[in-house]
Amino acid sequence: MIISAERKQSIERAVADPKLQLAVYSATARLKQKRVEAVSPAELPDYQQLRECAHQLKKHALENLDYYLEQFEANVLAHGGKVIFAQTGKQVGEFIATLAKQRGVSLLVKSKSMTTEEIHLNEALEREKLEAVETDLGEYILQLAHERPFHIVAPAVHKTRHDVADILSQKLGVQREEVPEHQAMIARRTLREKFLAAGIGISGANFLVADSGAVVLVENEGNARLCVSAPPIHVAVAGIEKIIPRAQDLPVFLKLLARSGTGQRLTVYTSFLSGPRRAAEVDGPSEFYVVLMNNGRTKLLADSSKRESLFCIRCGACLNACPVYRKIGGHNYPWAYSGPIGAIITPQYQGLSQDPWLPYASSLCGACAEVCPVKIDIPRILLELRHEVTREERRQGKNGLERFAFRAYSWVMRKPKLYAAAGRAAALGARLPGMLSLGPARLWASQRETPKPAAASFRQLWRQRQAGRLP
């Protein structure tokens, strides 16, 4: 298993940073606790049925995805909107840039979207001399600081109010302000003008409702509502896996999503958007586009044993539950998606050779699967990916020592006499000072308590007992 020296150093830095550890640890602990309360039997008695139902709905939608995509498209068209199919992230950027130029738009506002993070949309628009402004408070702060989200639902969780004070005063030239409430008001004032001046509002999509041609957005701040209500054009960018069959399936997902993510019963705003403003309506965008993006999703779809990786509704619960995420933090995952879900989808989208260590960034404790509202079996998928990594290593003739060790072990295991002798030798070896500071053992021992061998082995005890020397 290969991990680059840079990545290793960066992980060591994160683990050794007490400020970061405290920020991430306390935020995730709080989100964890709030989730536990929000899905408790007293609060949500049918939680387990809802999870199962959500899993089955996602499974059905994805197994028949072509059908639901066509149904979705037909319904968007029927309500006066347009659907664009994009194979790559690059095509998404090109579509939006061309539209902006055709309509004479230079300022775009954006609501929080992991899908657009995935394809680096902001950078693509910047290259086209377009200004795309993030409007979620956390995302806005990160855009000013030129950083990527640290967490799927709490993007700036690693920043303290003092960091935010620095960023706002440096980038906006405003007076230093340490109180979060005042900081939020600075953002409100600055962004209010952007909303009202922007020509295009870009959103992601939490769900695409096939029987309605609708995009559903959930949020707490109101910035997504502003993005899709104030500018004359709304463009929603969504991965094709976001489809659910019917509007009537929403209660199931809405009850699970906010509860799992932040412990809320429902997010403050849930917008169900289907097409541009209708003739009688007073306001709303006059143009409505949905960009349906592939960007590698069909690769995951084709693998029926790991297809469920696409069920994810991006609630972030698995991040909060994961002991590895909580230690190494979001920025040490190589792609936009971090935590357990990032560890299973990044290798599938980008290939295992890029970051073969990712499937190993887990203790396999199962906490992620336990909290996942759509019941993705993350540990099983991690194991499958590990299997693929070792298969690939064998093909390339790598990691010979480890394979040799396991072959030797299995050979010894099958020979009782040899096994007993090896046990005695190992016990002796472990008692010899310095033995574990040699070669590969050093790496292993550096992170672990070395177990003390028992005074007598089980086999020795057994023999003594048979001989009547022990009760």
Place this chain on the structure above:
Amino acid sequence: MNGRDALLAEVRQALGRQKGQAPPPPPPPRIVIPELSLPQRLALFRSRLEELGGKVLEVPTLAAARQAVAELLDGPAVASNSLVLAKAGIPSLPRVVSGLRDAAALREACRNAAYGITSADFALAETGTLVLMASAQEDRLVSLLPPVHIAVVPVSRLLSGLDELYNRKAKPAEETSAMILITGPSRSADIEMILVRGVHGPRLVQVIFVDEDVE
């Protein structure tokens, strides 16, 4: 083959499906509507919304609702074109702008208003939620731009929760381009998990339930 057909063909190939192949029936919708009496719904709605920092008033008549709104206003207000507000005579209150049908004028009024007044198509007890469907009566910005949102809602529109809403409105898209669920005031915890209200939307949501129907 264009981008659309190519993508759909790739999806079909990944799934081993044929073009035009019908899917098996989806799992039936899971709609479970709890039995809650009106007093129970009212009590639940109140506790849910208050927990989030919102406020609830109950008044017997539309005239009393007008009076309640008048007492709340101490700055410029903009009211939606809702029939409920019209019947209650709220547009004629001093400092209330109403009857705007031009999007630009409406946006300007909302920008300067301290209060946005609307009705709601439904309210949901289990979550303390208001449901607003964009129409000639309800626009999108009055409940969003001003720092305080006041909603005058006939109590007959108070449903139990999400399941009852989607049972009544199985296809919201047939009626509106936007069905918005509002659950308490705008909030963020993006900085150190500290709760801040009124980040982009209103910092206060005040619901006035009125025990009189308009239809």
